Amino acid sequence: MKKILLIASVDFHFTSFHIPYIEYFQKRGAEVHIAARSGERTKELESMGVIFHPIDFSRSPYSPKLFRAFAELKNLMEKERFDLVHVHTPVAAFLGRFVAKITKTEPVLYTAHGFHFYKGAPILNWLIYYPMEKMAARWTHGLITINHEDYERGKSFHLKRKDGLFYVHGVGLSxxxxxxxxxxxxxxxxxxxxxxxxxxxxxxxxxxxxxxxxxxxxxxxxxxxxxxxxxxxxxxxxxxxxxxxxxxxxxxxxxxxxxxxxxxxxxxxxxxxxxxxxxxxxxxxxxxxxxxxxxxxxxxxxxxxxxxxxxxxxxxxxxxxxxxxxxxxxxxxxxxxxxxxxxxxxxxxxxxxxxxxxxxxxxxxxxxxxxxxxxx
Missing domain, CATH: 3.40.50.2000 (Glycogen Phosphorylase B;)
Known part of the structure; x- marks a missing residue:
């Protein structure tokens, strides 16, 4: 049985956007794991048969919580040996890709739901998030973008696969x-x-x-x-x-x-x-x-x-x-x-x-x- 790990900062990210994708993997016989901060939506995810790993990710790249999150995520990846990791949300995605690199867990996909650096963004965003993404791109096999500006920006990143940049039409709407x-x-x-x-x-x-x-x-x-x-x-x-x-x-x-x-x-x-x-x-x-x-x-x-x-x-x-x-x-x-x-x-x-x-x-x-x- 294939093991899939999905990572984002909070549980409601998955109930809001990714239920169809969880079901996609389950219909194909995969075991789906989620690493995120636990909240009101955790039980809903577990009721779907998802194995939930509560990791207290912070949305701030400066938070000391990230040291503990790093250790917990490293233990998880070393223990489970996942067949695919798909990360979301900037800080959790950076940490997830870094841990995947040092634990030799691959392949790793990242869906950018909107880079924090963009035309007209505050200079601080460019100083913090752009270097983070340039670095993490080297640990990323597939970068998935959902708008054309991010797709064009992604062409300047050095991904682990030369053909690893993709554009999709969002996360889907019923x-x-x-x-x-x-x-x-x-x-x-x-x-x-x-x-x-x-x-x-x-x-x-x-x-x-x-x-x-x-x-x-x-x-x-x-x-x-x-x-x-x-x-x-x-x-x-x-x-x-x-x-x-x-x-x-x-x-x-x-x-x-x-x-x-x-x-x-x-x-x-x-x-x-x-x-x-x-x-x-x-x-x-x-x-x-x-x-x-x-x-x-x-x-x-x-x-x-x-x-x-x-x-x-x-x-x-x-x-x-x-x-x-x-x-x-x-x-x-x-x-x-x-x-x-x-x-x-x-x-x-x-x-x-x-x-x-x-x-x-x-x-x-x-x-x-x-x-x-x-x-x-």
């Missing part, structure tokens, strides 16, 4: 979970949420952080509402910036049109009730929230950054706006909320574009990669 059902009553859903038929709903899903940059949307909405007061912004999520944003909305006197919905489990229904989606992040790898909105058929407004640009072509599936540009964000919102022929075409185009990012397609892409490195 399109049927987000596609609008034929019997869905949009107006009834809007009414149930407290909105009128004439109200237009702009949806944003994401953690409230400085990186997600909801301030840009709120600032733009202040200007939008001077022109069209029928537009409402639905902000879904939680986070450290939430209370600051709520206070700011109150001061701007636009709280009637800005709605904080908190953490929700009914994301598909909210998207189906919406008219457009917006995400103004400063950094993304490949934003799942945008992909979910595309599967629901919503035209997109997004910042002109890595990841967003892979999903959206300006004027085709939506509009790309510069980070911090309030005027262009306002213009994009007003354009996309008009039921014009161009916007109708965008709704069609997003549903066509997202098909390439389906879980069925990405599993096929990953199957081709896995078969290069392991026979099952």
């Amino acid at each position: 399109l049927e979970n987000y596609s609008v059902p034929q019997n869905f009553d949009k107006e009834a859903q809007k009414e149930a949420m407290g909105f009128k038929e004439s109200d237009q709903l702009l949806v944003c899903v994401g953690e409230f952080t400085k990186n997600k940059n909801q301030r840009q949307i709120i600032h733009a909405m202040q200007e939008v509402l001077k022109i069209d007061p029928s537009i409402h912004l639905l902000l879904v999520g939680r986070g450290e910036e939430e209370e600051h944003l709520k206070s700011w909305v109150e001061k701007l006197n636009i709280s009637k049109n800005i709605h904080f919905l908190g953490y929700r489990r009914d994301i598909p229904e909210i998207l189906w009730a919406g008219d457009a989606f917006i995400l103004t992040s400063k950094r993304e790898g490949l934003p799942r929230a945008v992909m979910e909105a595309m599967a629901a058929g919503l035209p997109i407004i997004a910042t002109d950054i890595r990841g967003n640009k892979d999903l959206i072509t300006h004027g085709e599936e939506g509009y790309l706006v510069p980070i911090g540009d309030i005027e262009k964000t306002k213009e994009a919102i007003l354009k996309i909320m008009k039921d014009s022929e161009q916007v109708k075409e965008m709704r069609h185009k997003v549903k066509e574009k997202i098909k390439t990012y389906s879980i069925e397609n990405t599993l096929l892409e990953m199957d081709k990669i896995y078969r290069i490195f392991i026979n099952m």
Whole structure:
């Protein structure tokens, strides 16, 4: 029986993105091990038959916890002798590849869900993470990227295999979970949420952080509402910036049109009730929230950054706006909320574009990669 080791900083990384890949290995008779920080999702993974190894990885490359994590991971790899190691998340991935090197465990694959060094990244990110990745690349048999900027960057790395650089269409999305059902009553859903038929709903899903940059949307909405007061912004999520944003909305006197919905489990229904989606992040790898909105058929407004640009072509599936540009964000919102022929075409185009990012397609892409490195 083949033994597969998957490594990431925390357990919910796997329940959020990698359940289909765990099942992929299990269907082929492999024994799947996971090394990650234990949390609320550990029991869910163990219930799948996964062998879970609680290792307290830190997301910070400076944490003294990493010395203990190194020792535990070294003991694990020496004991189990894995046939394949697949690492995720920057710090855990670096440590995993280093330990694999010194224990002569191979092959090793790394999925970069978005390098911390990118066009426009803080200089500190380049000083810390770029040298780490250049070094770890030499211990990596396969580097898997999910956006084109990272793929191009990866061409400068010296991997253990010259043909070890790959591009895949993300980690995969179950399109049927987000596609609008034929019997869905949009107006009834809007009414149930407290909105009128004439109200237009702009949806944003994401953690409230400085990186997600909801301030840009709120600032733009202040200007939008001077022109069209029928537009409402639905902000879904939680986070450290939430209370600051709520206070700011109150001061701007636009709280009637800005709605904080908190953490929700009914994301598909909210998207189906919406008219457009917006995400103004400063950094993304490949934003799942945008992909979910595309599967629901919503035209997109997004910042002109890595990841967003892979999903959206300006004027085709939506509009790309510069980070911090309030005027262009306002213009994009007003354009996309008009039921014009161009916007109708965008709704069609997003549903066509997202098909390439389906879980069925990405599993096929990953199957081709896995078969290069392991026979099952």
